[in-house]
Amino acid sequence: MAANTKTSRKAARYAVPVAVAGVAAATVAMxxxxxxxxxxxxxxxxxxxxxxxxxxxxxxxxxxxxxxxxxxxxxxxxxxxxxxxxxxxxxxxxxxxxxxxxxxxxxxxxxxxxxxxxxxxxxxxxxxxxxxxxxxxxxxxxxxxxxxxxxxxxxxxxxxxxxxxxxxxxxxxxxxxxxxxxxxxxxxxxxxxxxxxxxxxxxxxxxxxxxxxxxxxxxxxxxxxxxxxxxxxxxxxxxxxxxxxxxxxxxxxxxxxxxxxxxxxxxxxxxxxxxxxxxGKGQGHDKEFKALESFPGFDALTGGAGDKGEVTPLGEGWATVARIDTGAGKNLKELENDKDAPKEAKQFLNSLGEKVTGKFGEGRILSTRLVNALITDDGKVYVGAVTKDQLVKTADAAK
Structure with a gap:
């Protein structure tokens, strides 16, 4: 999820979930x-x-x-x-x-x-x-x-x-x-x-x-x-x-x-x-951001994050959450209200799931059985192999 490769590796050392989440992708190559x-x-x-x-x-x-x-x-x-x-x-x-x-x-x-x-x-x-x-x-x-x-x-x-x-x-x-x-x-x-x-x-x-x-x-x-x-x-x-x-x-x-x-x-x-x-074909950004930036309407959301992203590990072990400051140029609320935003972007936004609020502000949670990600209106992303409640709790504690 990080745009800074060196920082991403540092964050990975804090968490078993990083290795475990790797099972979902890395085992496919094992x-x-x-x-x-x-x-x-x-x-x-x-x-x-x-x-x-x-x-x-x-x-x-x-x-x-x-x-x-x-x-x-x-x-x-x-x-x-x-x-x-x-x-x-x-x-x-x-x-x-x-x-x-x-x-x-x-x-x-x-x-x-x-x-x-x-x-x-x-x-x-x-x-x-x-x-x-x-x-x-x-x-x-x-x-x-x-x-x-x-x-x-x-x-x-x-x-x-x-x-x-x-x-x-x-x-x-x-x-x-x-x-x-x-x-x-x-x-x-x-x-x-x-x-x-x-x-x-x-x-x-x-x-x-x-x-x-x-x-x-x-x-x-x-x-x-x-x-x-x-x-x-x-x-x-x-x-x-x-x-x-x-x-x-x-x-x-x-x-x-x-x-x-x-x-x-x-x-x-x-x-x-x-x-x-x-x-040489567009790999200047980490592939995690590249995937989001390539989706219609989300290039502004990431702000062309590239090397701007900064990752901070929160917690430890299986409860570790990575906070990613994307340097976003446009927040979720602006994208949601943008009449000119591509319909694909709004469809994806709606697929992110429920809106949540807390001490961190407002945002949406992308939920899977393994990894949950909270994308806040102020351009931060909290992600980890933790439940939605734990994710919000961690985001609140980080404020």
């Missing part, structure tokens, strides 16, 4: 799992022992089929913008596919051979979207549009740096370890019931917020009882119902994939876009 029926009888383990088992896992080779189902409870208009169908069609840039994967159910094939070679193929009927990481090269290919995206890591690039392109095809181990690492003292960690996942016996590591006010009920990570590989990640709502995110293997093998699995050559006639070219 390799987690679905459970089968049955609870195997396994030796008892403590949560600490299970965490150590995940951390000590050296399994880096696998292949199989997985599914991800995401139900964020987005407004109907926002769901339409994301696209409830498949990921094929349009740009082949991997970043452009993430939002589409944050809605609905998707099936994909996966293969991995260490940290430098991974392949994901998202299936959408007869159309496919393929993402390949092979050494310094990352390829994305959309069969429907016959477009390819290519990005090459600079020679000698820092393998540990944040947000490198190769991380888009990261491992399930990394996802689980990131969540566990950021859990901290505000999280209760325990071992739940055993399970069978893709025919393999698994323990379940359960992370629950100790604090009230979070939209997250728990995060459940199914861990292979034999090799410690996380096989499934489920994000459950504090309000109950089906999981917000349920991602995981339906079939898995830990044999070494064939070397040519990770070889990719663009098909004849495919349009190829280099990563450096894509970065």
């Amino acid at each position: 390799v987690p799992a679905f459970a089968n029926a049955g609870n195997p009888d396994l030796p008892k383990v403590t949560a600490q022992q299970l965490i150590e088992k995940v951390a000590a896992s050296e399994t880096e080779q696998l292949s199989g089929t997985a599914k991800i189902s995401t139900d964020l409870g987005l407004p109907k208009l926002a769901t339409g913008l994301l696209g409830g169908g498949g990921v094929a069609g349009g740009s082949a840039d991997p970043q452009d596919k993430i939002a589409q994967l944050a809605n609905g159910t998707h099936t994909f094939r996966v293969a991995a051979d260490g940290p430098d070679r991974q392949k994901l193929t998202f299936l959408d009927g007869k159309d496919e979207y393929t993402l390949v990481h092979n050494g310094a090269d990352v390829w994305g290919y959309d069969s429907k549009s016959n477009e390819a995206f290519h990005e090459k890591e600079p020679q000698g690039a820092d393998k540990g740096r944040e947000h490198k392109t190769g991380d888009r095809v990261g491992s399930p181990q990394q996802l689980a370890q990131d969540i566990i690492k950021q859990a901290g003292p505000t999280t209760d960690i325990s071992v739940g019931d055993t399970a069978q996942v893709a025919g393999r016996n698994a323990y379940q590591l359960v992370l629950k917020p100790k604090q009230s006010g979070s939209t997250v009920g728990s995060v459940q990570i199914a861990v292979d009882a034999e090799n410690g590989v996380p096989l499934r990640v489920q994000l459950l709502s504090s309000q109950g119902g089906k999981p917000i995110v349920d991602a995981g293997f339906t079939q898995v093998s830990f044999a070494k994939p064939a070397a040519d699995t990770f070889t990719f050559t663009p098909p004849k006639g495919a349009k190829v876009t280099e990563g450096s070219d894509a970065k």
Whole structure:
């Protein structure tokens, strides 16, 4: 949500919800799992022992089929913008596919051979979207549009740096370890019931917020009882119902994939876009603001936020809320009363949901099952994986 990348990263360090919210988008670029029926009888383990088992896992080779189902409870208009169908069609840039994967159910094939070679193929009927990481090269290919995206890591690039392109095809181990690492003292960690996942016996590591006010009920990570590989990640709502995110293997093998699995050559006639070219097309703003600015009538609301945005973390742990000062040129009330504003902008404004008031002033709340955002009339945004009541309470306390 921030327009200042450095400040955004600083804010992220304060909150488990940042990692958990990442499950809704980041797991789409990971390799987690679905459970089968049955609870195997396994030796008892403590949560600490299970965490150590995940951390000590050296399994880096696998292949199989997985599914991800995401139900964020987005407004109907926002769901339409994301696209409830498949990921094929349009740009082949991997970043452009993430939002589409944050809605609905998707099936994909996966293969991995260490940290430098991974392949994901998202299936959408007869159309496919393929993402390949092979050494310094990352390829994305959309069969429907016959477009390819290519990005090459600079020679000698820092393998540990944040947000490198190769991380888009990261491992399930990394996802689980990131969540566990950021859990901290505000999280209760325990071992739940055993399970069978893709025919393999698994323990379940359960992370629950100790604090009230979070939209997250728990995060459940199914861990292979034999090799410690996380096989499934489920994000459950504090309000109950089906999981917000349920991602995981339906079939898995830990044999070494064939070397040519990770070889990719663009098909004849495919349009190829280099990563450096894509970065030159309007990526001066953070993509969070870019999405809002690109919507008719909202460019004035963000004030061309770009680098003006300033993020302040409020609270801690699962109850963390980020306050974003957008530097807006026009507030919500002005937009609502603007007769010349595009009808699409007003439709989106109405989809934001209920109007709220408090010590912070007036605003509207965009509500989903995971993240709630309060957009105030004075150009501030409060956002977090917290309930609407908790969000308003935090905004009031910040005045």
